[in-house]
Amino acid sequence: MRKTIIAGNWKMNKTATETRDTLKELKELVDGVKDVEVVIGAPFTSLETAVKTVEGSIIKIAAQNIYPKESGAYTGEISPVMLKSIGVEYVILGHSERREYFKETDEFINEKVKSALKNGLRPILCIGESLEERETNKTDEVNSRQLEKGLAGITPEEAKNIVIAYEPIWAIGTGKTATPEMAESTHKEIRKVLAKLFGESVANEMTVQYGGSMNAKNAKELLEMDNIDGGLVGGASLEASTFIEVIKAGVKR
Numbered sequence: 553m554r555k556t557i558i559a560g561n562w563k564m565n566k567t568a569t570e571t572r573d574t575l576k577e578l579k580e581l582v583d584g585v586k587d588v589e590v591v592i593g594a595p596f597t598s599l600e601t602a603v604k605t606v607e608g609s610i611i612k613i614a615a616q617n618i619y620p621k622e623s624g625a626y627t628g629e630i631s632p633v634m635l636k637s638i639g640v641e642y643v644i645l646g647h648s649e650r651r652e653y654f655k656e657t658d659e660f661i662n663e664k665v666k667s668a669l670k671n672g673l674r675p676i677l678c679i680g681e682s683l684e685e686r687e688t689n690k691t692d693e694v695n696s697r698q699l700e701k702g703l704a705g706i707t708p709e710e711a712k713n714i715v716i717a718y719e720p721i722w723a724i725g726t727g728k729t730a731t732p733e734m735a736e737s738t739h740k741e742i743r744k745v746l747a748k749l750f751g752e753s754v755a756n757e758m759t760v761q762y763g764g765s766m767n768a769k770n771a772k773e774l775l776e777m778d779n780i781d782g783g784l785v786g787g788a789s790l791e792a793s794t795f796i797e798v799i800k801a802g803v804k805r
């Protein structure tokens with residue numbers, strides 16, 4: 553059985569105080585919740601507060617980026633070692649916003665994936681096609697390329713620690729979600745690529761999340777699909793009272 557992981561991606565939102573308030577509320581709400589892993593991707597300045605606030609609960613904390621070196625002359629950057637040392641467990645990598653606004657390439661993302669794994673952080677590797685690519689039937693080709701390049705040089709054993717987040721770019725922050733059937737068929741193709749890279753049994757163990765306007769209303773039908781093993785949730789993760797509904801939809805999978 554694959555582990556269901558519901559992760560919130562807070563992006564550039566919430567001060568440390570706001571982080572503490574939201575996570576205190578969420579911690580109470582997830583009390584007693586089982587069979588699902590809950591992750592919150594907080595901004596760098598909130599991470600230490602986040603780790604402390606969720607202590608003793610099922611919530612784990614993710615960073616939203618790293619620089620792929622352990623230390624050195626990289627002004628303004630944050631290393632996986634620094635994050636691990638304060639109790640961060642996951643890192644979101646290759647998000648389409650970083651690919652687009654910060655010109656991150658598959659090769660650079662691959663360096664980050666390797667560096668995260670080497671330093672004990674679990675990568676959540678984001679992939680997904682643009683609207684134009686979807687409309688010209690390039691979805692599977694784009695996802696395969698992002699997986700093959702982003703995961704180059706990763707062993708099957710290492711792959712077990714990686715989470716894939718399929719996020720069609722046209723669905724992010726737009727309120728347009730892929731239909732469950734559309735997402736499921738893309739997830740199946742993604743798992744085929746993972747099987748090619750790491751073998752069928754590892755591919756069957758890997759959590760593949762859906763992301764892109766997932767919310768309390770549509771989470772259940774998406775998460776009911778066989779190959780959708782969780783969600784990466786932006787807007788709907790910012791309020792604890794909304795996010796808990798997405799988490800509960802994951803429990804019932």
Ligand code: PGA
Pocket residue numbers: 561719723724725726727763764765766784785786787788
């Ligand atoms: P959204 O963002 O849920 O607000 O669409 C998802 C993401 O970008 O990870």
